[in-house]
Amino acid sequence: MARVGIDAGGTLIKVVYEEKGYLHYKYYPISKEKELLQWLQIFHSPAQFILTGGRAEALKQKMAEAKIVDEFSVICAGANYLLKEEGKQRSEYLLMNVGTGTSFFIHKNGKSERVLGTGLGGGTFIGLGKLLTGKSTFAQLADLAGDGSKEEIDVLVKDIYESSSSPIDGNLTASNFGKAIFVQGGASDKAAALTNMIAENLMLLAMLLIEKHSLSTIVFSGSGVSRHDYFQTRLAEFSNMFGYEAIFLERGKYSGAVGALLSANR
Structure with a gap:
């Protein structure tokens, strides 16, 4: 019988199914749930369906x-599988999974454990992004951020020290959105500053966990990372700044769906 792993998140439903020994990947926005159910009925019936994610209970009713x-x-199981498939396998690392919110996991000594979570994530980006720019989709906001400049909205350390020497890197943020007191700023600049604020604060949490657990590698997964190039750039820059290895899973948004499918083997 065919197996189908489904991760029903806050904004996307990710689907992974096995066919002729290979995994195939597909996703639907929540608004297209009916189309997903029709597709599953036509192409994957009968099948073993394994659900996970915040909307799994609601989907199971159908x-x-x-x-x-x-x-x-x-x-964690899905991320481990994808790391191996993409030739990026590591024996120990911090996993940052950015969805609607963000969860942090430690993978060490062959075991994985969730150690922290925060409400900062993709939902924050869409919600605050809409309030700041009027745009209401993740793709629109990600495109805006890529065209913007956070320096137009954020106060940087070098803005404070001006001509005097700074005790830390002058390009670091002294105050997120600090210049908004004096300037209006364009929509793209606001989206870039918002992206930077989320990336900085997630990396601060990651740094605390990495130091506590004596790790050096951060693996990034989740739909909030995989669909946002500028966000990846900021996360990579912060990782490099502090000497950490940053690994971005190409199919990272499917970690939950892959893990759900693999659980059928256990």
């Missing part, structure tokens, strides 16, 4: 035969 598995355990 898929009575489906099984639900714990989201946090399968995200």
Whole structure:
């Protein structure tokens, strides 16, 4: 019987299915749930459906035969699988999974554990982004951020010290959105500053965990990372600044769905 892993998140439903020994990947926005169910009925019936994610219970009401598995355990299993598939396997690392919010996991000694979570994530980017720019989709906001300049909105350390020497890197942020007191700023600059604020604060949490657990590698996954080039750039720059290895999974948004599918083997 065919196996289908489904990660029903806050904004996207990610689907991974096995066919002729290979995994195939597909996703639908929440608004297209009916189309997903029709597609599953046509192409994957009968099948073993394994659900995970925050909306798994709601989806199961329309898929009575489906099984639900714990989201946090399968995200790590999926990330490990993808690391191996993409030739990036590491024995120990910090996993930062950015979805609607963000969860942090430690993978060490062959075991994975969720150690921290925050409400900062893709939902923050869309919600605050809409308030700041009027744009309401992730793709629109990510494109805006890529065209903007955070320096137009953020106060940098070098802005404060001006001609005098700075005790730390002058390009670091002294105050997120600090210049908005004096300037209006364009939509793209606001989106860039918002992206930077989220990236900086997530990396501060990551740094605390990396130092506490004596790690040197951060693996990034989740739909909030995979669809936002400028966000990846900022995360990579912060990682390099502090000497950490940054690994971005190419199919990172499917970590939960892959892990759900793999759980059928256990």
